[in-house]
Amino acid sequence: MSISEDRERRYQDILDYVRYLEQRTQEMEAEIALLRREVKYYKQEIDKLMAPPLIEGVLLEVLDEDRAVVKSTTGPNLIVSISGNVDKEKLLPGTYVVLNQRGSAVVDILPMREDPAVRAMEIIEKPKTRYGDVGGLNKQIQELKEVVELPLKNPNALKELGIEPPKGVLLYGPPGCGKTLLAKAVAGESDATFIRLVASELAQKFVGEGARMVRELFALARRKAPSIVLIDEIDAIAAKRLDIGTSGEREIHRTLTQLLAELDGFDPLDNVRVIATTNRIDVLDPAILRPGRFDRVIEIPLPDLVGRLEIFRIHTKNMKTGGDINLNVLAKMSEGATGADIKAICTEAGFTALRNGRMYVTYEDFVNAIRKVLKDRFRPYSNEVEYLPEMRDSEGKRLVI
Numbered sequence: 430m431s432i433s434e435d436r437e438r439r440y441q442d443i444l445d446y447v448r449y450l451e452q453r454t455q456e457m458e459a460e461i462a463l464l465r466r467e468v469k470y471y472k473q474e475i476d477k478l479m480a481p482p483l484i485e486g487v488l489l490e491v492l493d494e495d496r497a498v499v500k501s502t503t504g505p506n507l508i509v510s511i512s513g514n515v516d517k518e519k520l521l522p523g524t525y526v527v528l529n530q531r532g533s534a535v536v537d538i539l540p541m542r543e544d545p546a547v548r549a550m551e552i553i554e555k556p557k558t559r560y561g562d563v564g565g566l567n568k569q570i571q572e573l574k575e576v577v578e579l580p581l582k583n584p585n586a587l588k589e590l591g592i593e594p595p596k597g598v599l600l601y602g603p604p605g606c607g608k609t610l611l612a613k614a615v616a617g618e619s620d621a622t623f624i625r626l627v628a629s630e631l632a633q634k635f636v637g638e639g640a641r642m643v644r645e646l647f648a649l650a651r652r653k654a655p656s657i658v659l660i661d662e663i664d665a666i667a668a669k670r671l672d673i674g675t676s677g678e679r680e681i682h683r684t685l686t687q688l689l690a691e692l693d694g695f696d697p698l699d700n701v702r703v704i705a706t707t708n709r710i711d712v713l714d715p716a717i718l719r720p721g722r723f724d725r726v727i728e729i730p731l732p733d734l735v736g737r738l739e740i741f742r743i744h745t746k747n748m749k750t751g752g753d754i755n756l757n758v759l760a761k762m763s764e765g766a767t768g769a770d771i772k773a774i775c776t777e778a779g780f781t782a783l784r785n786g787r788m789y790v791t792y793e794d795f796v797n798a799i800r801k802v803l804k805d806r807f808r809p810y811s812n813e814v815e816y817l818p819e820m821r822d823s824e825g826k827r828l829v830i
């Protein structure tokens with residue numbers, strides 16, 4: 430190898446090495462940039478972690494230009510000042526506000542919360558439930574079509590006719606017979622937003638917030654109109670009382686007063702309808718049944734034989750069955766059962782099949798499920814039983830006493 434060739438090779442080697450170093454520099458610069466960003470992120474996180482917490486409160490009353498009464502969520506009512514940058518227009522009683530960490534001034538306003546997981550509300554934009562999912566309540570469905578669905582769908586037709594639909598409808602009857610289900614079906618059929626407030630939960634979980642929740646509920650219903658507001662189990666806030674002594678009772682009374690004010694306040698022709706349900710119509714404060722409030726009362730009774738048959742049909746529609754299942758007989762056998770009982774019977778029959786390693790449900794599974802779900806309420810219609818061959822199990826033993 431000549432000297433010049435040797436030089437040339439060394440020169441190439443060095444050049445390669447320089448290229449390699451240049452590339453490494455670029456890579457490392459990119460890494461530095463990345464790490465810088467990370468450092469910045471963690472510094473911000475540290476700042477967040479080190480910042481003293483602010484306090485959440487509920488505004489009760491604005492006293493004057495720069496003072497307000499706020500109920501802090503941690504304790505007593507406070508009289509605090511209002512910081513200059515807070516929009517005073519928005520400071521309505523019931524708004525959530527942020528207090529500085531000393532709890533001495535309102536420094537910000539929190540947005541209205543609609544998160545149904547946090548509140549006692551359930552919101553379904555357009556429920557899929559249909560009248561076909563409700564068994565044995567044809568008369569009631571017809572009535573609800575007229576007083577709720579039709580006005581919601583054709584507000585103008587009613588206006589032209591000069592008819593005012595009832596503002597509120599009360600559904601009453603024993604538990605588990607389809608009140609909540611029916612209200613949801615009406616919303617589904619009316620293409621309306623379904624907003625459900627469970628009054629008993631409101632009374633238990635949201636002490637001190639009932640009135641505001643009711644106000645928020647109606648504001649939400651108007652924003653999402655057409656909508657159906659369901660006040661489920663309204664007796665929890667609308668039972669008549671002999672005295673309103675304790676603070677808890679006063680609070681519940683305030684909630685009811687707010688509800689009545691909302692009902693009285695809204696235009697019967699705007700696109701919000703209110704349905705309430707109760708298992709105990711006898712304990713309701715008559716004030717809620719006055720004209721212009723819940724003035725249409727519909728009974729949702731225990732299903733009769735035909736009703737039970739329909740409900741059995743609905744809940745067995747998607748079940749895989751083996752052999753002939755005589756739903757008529759099942760309906761007869763389950764006298765006194767509610768819709769919820771029948772649903773439980775069908776589920777139980779399905780599980781019995783599974784437990785026995787079968788992928789289909791038999792007639793016997795149903796009979797046993799009826800006995801299990803209804804327990805002492807189980808009254809076999811004994812004279813007819815004798816004549817029904819399918820009332821015996823595979824060994825010919827009678828299934829019903």
Ligand SMILES: Nc1ncnc2c1ncn2[C@@H]1O[C@H](COP(=O)(O)OP(=O)(O)O)[C@@H](O)[C@H]1O
Nearest residue numbers: 562563564604605606607608609610768769772
């Ligand atoms: N009439 C019915 N038709 C079909 N299913 C029913 C009926 N009544 C009750 N159910 C079943 O029982 C469940 C509970 O009923 P629900 O509507 O909550 O009763 P309520 O509100 O009257 O206490 C329903 O989700 C449904 O599965």
Ligand SMILES: [Mg+2]
Nearest residue numbers: 608609661706
């Ligand atoms: Mg209910």
